[in-house]
Amino acid sequence: MKEGSGEEQNVAPSVYSHVSRPGSHRYKSAKKGLPFNVMLVGESGLGRTTFLNTLCERVVIPPREAGNCEQAHIAEPMQFKHYTVDMEEDGMKIVLNIIDTPGFGDGIDNENCFTRIQEYIEMQYDNVLAEENRIKRNTKFTDTRIHALLYFITPTGHSLREIDVELMRRLGSRINIIPVIGRSDSLTPRELVLFKQRVMNDISANGIPIFNFPNSDDDEDEESVEENAELRAMLPFAVVGCEEVINEEGRPVRVRKYPWGVVQVDNDEHSDFDRLRYVLLNSHIADLRDRTQNGLYELYRTEKLSGTNIIAGTAAATNPAAVAPTAAATGSPVVQPPMVPQSHPVAA
């Protein structure tokens, strides 16, 4: 583990991290662990399973076994698969709940997948809404609202495809979407820069509301504002996953080995994986939870109770986490609409 700047608060929570980042205690301690619910969406083969195993530093989902050749061309319906992993990050216990969606985008018509994912997300909101309206609260109620959706983009080097635009456009007003490029080691550094730009231009041109590291009202110190701008410019995160660990000068390094060289998963110069890991489990876990509970859910609640449908209309304009153009795409900072205040808190 490389030493950081020498400041005591710097930590490298993963043994694989190459850099130490500031220890972030922006979230409150939770005895049983802070629940954090993440959904993984993307076409098969983009590395969702590998990403999850890499993130959790253990085999959460075993590699897929070869199926029956005769049935290989028949797409199975999309499923929602749940995994719960106890994590510890920077001294903080996190209960990571993952919802994987194998089968997404595998068929010819994906309409059903979009609808089912939207319904799934909204069902979690409906459960909270029902709980808020109960006279006697259920003390064992579990909040299953999803705090982030990682959308895996195929590393085509061209631009977003219709399926990507459609999925993100539909769901961006309901959930914090973080776009990631799967298997990003298939692009050269130059291709990657151009591809990232094209993706962000497409996101901007289509008015897709993604989570693009907005500065919140109480933001805060200059450092957070700077950090958010830096993260915004990195979007979409280029991820590489792997399960192989080698020993390099006495320390474990996770690599993808090729005949011509190795890709170090946790090396910032090779992939954005380590930065994304830190964003999810450390620096932005509180933001993602807050925006889900106080912004996106409140918007849904207002919509549901007033009978309006914001998502079908002017979603990008009304979504609190909505953003279209990014600093990377436009060269100018993006202003975030204010968050809707929370009126009926439910313990998470």
Ligand SMILES: Nc1nc2c(ncn2[C@@H]2O[C@H](COP(=O)(O)OP(=O)(O)O)[C@@H](O)[C@H]2O)c(=O)[nH]1
């Ligand atoms: N080149 C490359 N291959 C990857 C990466 N992550 C996973 N793979 C490989 O891609 C294939 C599909 O990965 P998997 O995690 O099962 O994808 P899933 O279908 O999205 O869950 C496997 O052969 C993985 O070893 C990556 O970052 N880069």
Ligand SMILES: [Mg+2]
């Ligand atoms: Mg998988």
